[in-house]
Each structure stands twice: as C-alpha cells, then as structure tokens.
Amino acid sequence: MAKATVRVLVNGYGVIGKRVADAVARQPDMKVVGISDVVGDYRIKIAAAKGYEIYASVPEKAEEMRRAGLEVAGTLQEVLSKGAVDVVVDATPEKVGAENKKLYEGQGVKAVFQGGEKHEVAGVSFVAQRNYAEALGKQFVRVVSCNTTAICRVVGGVHAKLGIRRARVSIFRRAVDVWESSHTGIMNTVVPELKVPSHHGPDAQTVVHDLDIVTMAAKGSHNLFHLHMGMLELNGRATRDEVLEVLREEPRVVMVAGGDGVKGLNSIFEIARDLGRSRGDLYEIPVWEDALTVSKDGREVYLMWATPNESDVVPENVDAIRAMTEIEERADRSIALTDDRLGMVKRLY
Amino acid sequence: MAKATVRVLVNGYGVIGKRVADAVARQPDMKVVGISDVVGDYRIKIAAAKGYEIYASVPEKAEEMRRAGLEVAGTLQEVLSKGAVDVVVDATPEKVGAENKKLYEGQGVKAVFQGGEKHEVAGVSFVAQRNYAEALGKQFVRVVSCNTTAICRVVGGVHAKLGIRRARVSIFRRAVDVWESSHTGIMNTVVPELKVPSHHGPDAQTVVHDLDIVTMAAKGSHNLFHLHMGMLELNGRATRDEVLEVLREEPRVVMVAGGDGVKGLNSIFEIARDLGRSRGDLYEIPVWEDALTVSKDGREVYLMWATPNESDVVPENVDAIRAMTEIEERADRSIALTDDRLGMVKRLY
Numbered sequence: 001m002a003k004a005t006v007r008v009l010v011n012g013y014g015v016i017g018k019r020v021a022d023a024v025a026r027q028p029d030m031k032v033v034g035i036s037d038v039v040g041d042y043r044i045k046i047a048a049a050k051g052y053e054i055y056a057s058v059p060e061k062a063e064e065m066r067r068a069g070l071e072v073a074g075t076l077q078e079v080l081s082k083g084a085v086d087v088v089v090d091a092t093p094e095k096v097g098a099e100n101k102k103l104y105e106g107q108g109v110k111a112v113f114q115g116g117e118k119h120e121v122a123g124v125s126f127v128a129q130r131n132y133a134e135a136l137g138k139q140f141v142r143v144v145s146c147n148t149t150a151i152c153r154v155v156g157g158v159h160a161k162l163g164i165r166r167a168r169v170s171i172f173r174r175a176v177d178v179w180e181s182s183h184t185g186i187m188n189t190v191v192p193e194l195k196v197p198s199h200h201g202p203d204a205q206t207v208v209h210d211l212d213i214v215t216m217a218a219k220g221s222h223n224l225f226h227l228h229m230g231m232l233e234l235n236g237r238a239t240r241d242e243v244l245e246v247l248r249e250e251p252r253v254v255m256v257a258g259g260d261g262v263k264g265l266n267s268i269f270e271i272a273r274d275l276g277r278s279r280g281d282l283y284e285i286p287v288w289e290d291a292l293t294v295s296k297d298g299r300e301v302y303l304m305w306a307t308p309n310e311s312d313v314v315p316e317n318v319d320a321i322r323a324m325t326e327i328e329e330r331a332d333r334s335i336a337l338t339d340d341r342l343g344m345v346k347r348l349y
Numbered sequence: 350m351a352k353a354t355v356r357v358l359v360n361g362y363g364v365i366g367k368r369v370a371d372a373v374a375r376q377p378d379m380k381v382v383g384i385s386d387v388v389g390d391y392r393i394k395i396a397a398a399k400g401y402e403i404y405a406s407v408p409e410k411a412e413e414m415r416r417a418g419l420e421v422a423g424t425l426q427e428v429l430s431k432g433a434v435d436v437v438v439d440a441t442p443e444k445v446g447a448e449n450k451k452l453y454e455g456q457g458v459k460a461v462f463q464g465g466e467k468h469e470v471a472g473v474s475f476v477a478q479r480n481y482a483e484a485l486g487k488q489f490v491r492v493v494s495c496n497t498t499a500i501c502r503v504v505g506g507v508h509a510k511l512g513i514r515r516a517r518v519s520i521f522r523r524a525v526d527v528w529e530s531s532h533t534g535i536m537n538t539v540v541p542e543l544k545v546p547s548h549h550g551p552d553a554q555t556v557v558h559d560l561d562i563v564t565m566a567a568k569g570s571h572n573l574f575h576l577h578m579g580m581l582e583l584n585g586r587a588t589r590d591e592v593l594e595v596l597r598e599e600p601r602v603v604m605v606a607g608g609d610g611v612k613g614l615n616s617i618f619e620i621a622r623d624l625g626r627s628r629g630d631l632y633e634i635p636v637w638e639d640a641l642t643v644s645k646d647g648r649e650v651y652l653m654w655a656t657p658n659e660s661d662v663v664p665e666n667v668d669a670i671r672a673m674t675e676i677e678e679r680a681d682r683s684i685a686l687t688d689d690r691l692g693m694v695k696r697l698y
Contacts, residue, residue, distance in 0.1 A: 229541075
C-alpha cells in the first residue's frame with residue numbers, strides 16, 4: 001500500500017527541534033518542509049547549511065535573520081497558509097507552544113507539542129510504547145518531557161507487565177543543557193526542587209493513567225543526562241529475572257552494566273559517541289543491570305537509569321506524527337520503523 | 350560534683366580528626382593530649398601551630414615528619430603506654446582503624462572509631478540522640494558515617510515519634526572532600542553506586558535497630574555536602590504539622606526554607622560561613638521546610654535534607670567520649686553541653 005509522505009515543519013530549532021528535524025528527515029514516509037525560528041545564530045546557520053528551508057516563526061524577526069546572513073524563505077504563517085505543511089512539530093520554549101496553538105488551529109494544521117506545555121494544550125500526552133492509540137487521528141498531541149518519557153518507558157513497562165502498586169522515583173537532573181552552559185547553570189552544588197512531589201510524577205500519569213507514582217527531584221552540577229532512581233512496590237511478587245526480562249523486551253530500553261565499565265552518566269555519553277550517533281545522542285533509556293535489585297520478599301524493585309535529556313523524546317515526536325496522521329495505525333510498526341531509521345538498538349555493546 | 354577531665358588523643362588528623370580535636374578542645378570536661386598522624390604536610394603544621402602536641406602514629410614515620418619541620422613529641426604507642434590517654438578518637442582512613450584496635454586493646458585504652466570501620470570493629474554504633482545508653486562504659490564505640498548520622502537524626506526522629514513502616518531514601522553524594530579535590534574526584538557526571546541497596550540503610554540499622562530502610566546512592570559533581578531525599582511510609586497517619594513538630598524538637602536537626610533563599614547545598618555552606626562557624630562547618634542537619642510534604646492520606650512523608658559530610662559526626666564523637674567514660678550518663682545532658690560548646694543552634698537564621 002502506497003502511503004502519503006507527511007510534510008513536517010519544525011518550529012523552534014533548539015535542543016529538541018534540531019534533533020527532531022534530522023530524525024524526521026531520515027523517515028521514508030516523512031519529509032521536512034523547513035524549520036522556523038526567531039534567531040540567526042550559529043545554530044540556524046548550520047540548519048541552512050544542511051539544506052533545510054528557513055522560515056521566521058514571527059514576521060518581525062525575518063529581517064533580523066536576513067541581516068544575520070540567512071536566506072529566509074518566508075514566515076511560518078505564510079508557509080502554513082499555503083497548505084504546504086501537514087504537521088508542525090512545535091519545539092519552541094515552554095508556554096510559547098500554547099500561544100502558537102491558535103495559529104495552528106486557524107490554519108487547520110496538526111501540531112506536536114513538547115513536554116514544556118501543559119497536558120491540556122494538546123489533550124493527549126504521548127509515549128509511543130504506552131499509548132500510541134490515544135493519538136490516532138488527533139490534531140494535537142503532546143510528547144512528554146525527557147524525564148517523563150524515561151519513566152513511562154521503564155516504570156511503565158514494569159507496570160504493564162508486572163503491575164506496580166506504588167512507584168517512588170528520585171531524579172538527579174542535569175543543571176542545564178550543553179548549548180546554554182556558557183550563560184546559565186549551577187556550579188559545585190545540588191539544588192533541590194522544593195515543590196514535592198515534583199511535576200514528573202503527575203506528568204507520567206497523563207500517559208500511564210493508572211500508575212501511583214511520586215517523584216522528587218534535584219539539579220546536580222553537570223550538563224549531560226539525568227539519573228533516575230526508582231523504588232517500585234509491586235502489586236504481587238516478581239523475581240529479578242522476571243523484571244530483567246520485562247526490561248529487555250521493552251522497546252527503547254537498553255541494559256548497561258558497571259561491570260562493562262559503564263560507571264556513570266559520562267560513560268553513557270561516551271558510548272553514544274563511540275556508536276557514531278548524531279551529536280552523541282542516545283534515544284534509548286539505559287538501565288544499570290548490576291544495580292537492578294529485587295527485595296527478598298519479591299515485592300519491591302530497585303533500579304537506576306540514565307535519561308538522555310536532549311534526545312530520548314526524538315523518536316516519540318516521529319511516532320506522534322505517524323499516529324496523528326494515521327499513516328501507521330500500529331504502535332509496534334511505527335516504533336520499529338523509527339528505530340530502524342535512527343539506528344536504535346536493543347544492545348549498545 | 351567534680352568530674353574528671355578526660356584525656357583525648359586524636360589519631361588521624363584528616364577531615365574528621367581535625368574537627369574532632371577542635372571540638373574536644375572546647376569541652377569543659379575533656380582535653381586534647383595530642384594528635385597523631387603519618388604525614389608532615391600543611392595540615393599537621395597548622396595543628397602544631399594551634400598548639401597541639403604532635404605524635405607519629407607509626408614509629409617509622411616520626412623521622413620523616415621531623416624532617417618536614419615538625420616537632421614530634423613521640424610515637425602513638427609511647428604516649429599510650431605512659432597511661433597519658435583515656436580515649437583515642439581514631440579518625441584514620443577506613444580499615445586502618447580496625448588494624449589499630451589491637452594497639453588500643455594491648456594498651457587498655459578506650460577508642461572511638463569512625464563510620465569507615467565495620468560495625469563489628471566496635472560492636473556498638475552510635476548516634477547520640479538515638480542510642481547514647483548503648484555506649485555507656487564501652488571500651489570501643491563506632492560513630493557512624495555522615496550519611497548514616499543524618500539518616501538516624503532525621504528519619505530516626507520521625508520513627509521514634511511517629512513510627513515508620515518503610516523508609517526509602519535516595520542519596521546524592523558529593524564527589525569528594527574539599528581537601529582532596531585537587532587530586533581525585535569526578536567532573537560533569539553522576540556516578541551511581543551500583544550496589545543496591547547502598548550500605549547506608551543497613552548501617553542506619555546498626556543504630557536504629559527496628560527501622561525498615563532501603564537506600565540508593567549516587568555521586569554528583571560537587572565537593573560540599575550530600576543531598577538526601579526521604580520517602581517515608583508511616584505505620585499510621587500524621588499531618589504535616591505533626592511531622593514538622595517532630596523535626597523541630599529533634600536535636601541537631603534544623604529547618605531551612607527555599608523561601609528564605611536557601612536554594613541549594615551552596616546556600617547551606619554560605620550560612621555556616623556567615624555564622625562564623627569554624628571551617629564553615631555545620632554540625633546540624635538542615636531539612637527544607639517548604640519541601641516537607643505529607644500525602645493526602647497522611648501515610649507518607651516526603652522530605653529533603655543536606656548532610657554536612659565533613660562535620661555532622663563531630664558532636665557525635667564528643668558525646669561518644671562522654672558515654673564511654675561515663676562522665677555523663679544522660680544523652681540529653683551530653684548533647685546540650687556539646688552543642689553549647691560548639692555554638693550549635695535550633696534556628697540557623
């Protein structure tokens with residue numbers, strides 16, 4: 001069956017947007033119409049050099065971007081009103097997406113929002129392996145944040161197969177993203193998030209609706225990846241082997257081991273670079289196999305995983321596009337295609 | 350009633366030893382006979398300049414220390430065999446204390462070991478406000494580590510008053526101590542402890558014997574203080590006010606608030622410096638009041654605290670000396686005296 005090629009525009013070429021653009025460009029059933037942004041710095045110049053058409057997200061920025069030396073094909077509104085776009089991936093800063101929704105509604109275009117927006121902006125929050133069907137045919141879908149994506153994959157996977165009574169998760173966040181480490185961030189400290197529970201738990205419930213989860217979070221003095229610690233109480237009992245089997249079967253979850261030299265978040269980044277991944281990105285969630293522990297009574301599971309904060313949501317954006325446009329109705333087939341095109345694996349080494 | 354002055358020697362003038370020496374020197378019922386170590390670097394020279402008698406922990410190091418310019422009064426064995434010491438505070442590197450035990454046994458001297466030694470080395474592990482009585486008259490007592498001390502004060506306090514069914518604690522550790530940050534440590538990463546549960550939980554049980562506790566830990570890229578996150582399931586129910594009241598009453602636990610600008614571990618260090626504390630040390634455990642949360646059903650308590658890793662065990666060492674020598678049989682009176690002499694408070698600001 002011949003399928004349409006979905007025409008995608010990425011609005012906001014930042015940490016997530018640039019990665020989603022490249023990921024969409026690799027899909028056989030999608031193409032990147034262009035990217036839109038409001039600045040003309042090195043990031044957008046690299047996008048232009050890659051061959052992406054550049055649009056100005058707001059008309060008043062077009063001239064500034066041209067003065068910076070960019071060839072600007074037009075404004076976001078212009079390209080949308082031509083009917084040239086099927087889906088906008090909105091990766092603008094948080095709360096800007098909610099503002100943009102009016103434009104997308106006015107133009108009758110579908111849009112994928114990111115985790116910085118509230119669940120209500122889209123009405124459907126999305127992690128492909130958990131609730132692909134909820135997004136089928138929808139105009140608006142929200143891909144949840146990196147932390148929530150990781151929780152939904154790992155904890156959600158255990159919940160789906162073994163049933164969790166209560167999940168309690170601690171999150172040690174990176175201070176800031178790499179690209180902005182020169183002008184913000186923290187140094188030699190840990191900064192707790194004083195709102196307890198942190199927003200990640202309720203956010204995970206927008207995807208895994210029946211999960212009892214509480215999260216606490218703090219920022220560390222580093223800029224690559226988050227570390228999560230999960231303490232899960234099961235409804236029943238399980239062995240360590242059973243939990244390991246669940247995690248091995250779960251898509252986009254990979255096992256790593258300290259015994260193989262994977263000592264910290266830095267090791268994860270080095271692996272992604274050694275694998276030749278674009279930008280050193282990892283789309284999978286690495287779970288430490290040697291730390292995976294089940295209590296003697298089989299009722300509690302303790303585990304730790306790394307959350308690649310810049311990149312784990314990238315395949316979710318791709319799958320969200322397939323679900324919304326219904327070019328693929330099955331989650332497993334969309335996931336398999338995305339993973340194949342992004343070079344994703346079930347064993348990193 | 351006139352009480353004897355306890356003669357104390359501190360063996361190992363490192364992070365803990367130097368702080369304990371200064372703390373003992375401030376007590377009205379103790380005096381520092383001297384300190385012993387195996388090096389002659391800036392640390393020991395400052396000790397000498399403060400007026401402490403310097404001994405060589407092992408005879409073969411005495412000459413080297415003298416060549417470094419130190420006046421060495423003799424060896425540890427010599428001063429012990431003169432009967433000039435009632436209690437040795439052994440703050441040598443972990444496992445060295447266990448070796449030294451033979452010397453202390455041979456000389457019939459009492460000794461306080463630190464948390465780097467196994468519980469079995471002393472037979473009694475100690476946190477003053479939890480189990481002072483267990484140490485009364487003992488020859489050997491082990492003051493538990495900084496993390497375990499903090500857990501025993503905070504979680505132990507809630508347990509004593511409200512009863513905990515299960516405590517689950519995540520620990521975000523400092524990478525390394527300040528003094529050794531020039532030659533070891535980690536940078537821009539988080540390193541999980543892959544042994545789960547981490548040793549802190551079982552260690553807390555050596556003091557709070559009936560506490561069901563599981564801990565997980567990771568090292569962050571900073572060198573001052575640990576951050577702990579506690580998720581406590583109570584036997585019954587409590588209100589937030591009840592928990593707050595328990596923590597406010599608990600000795601050596603202080604409340605801090607993000608609303609007062611206490612944003613991270615760095616704020617805690619700055620407070621200790623602003624208070625004029627020696628070395629910027631904090632002996633108390635600061636708990637974030639605004640993060641303290643009780644679940645709607647009153648059965649779970651979520652809280653976060655900072656653990657001053659260099660200094661929170663210092664008052665415990667002082668109290669351990671009083672308990673072992675029985676110059677004070679009551680925990681509350683020993684704690685009050687120690688706290689008074691160290692300038693400890695129940696409100697930092």
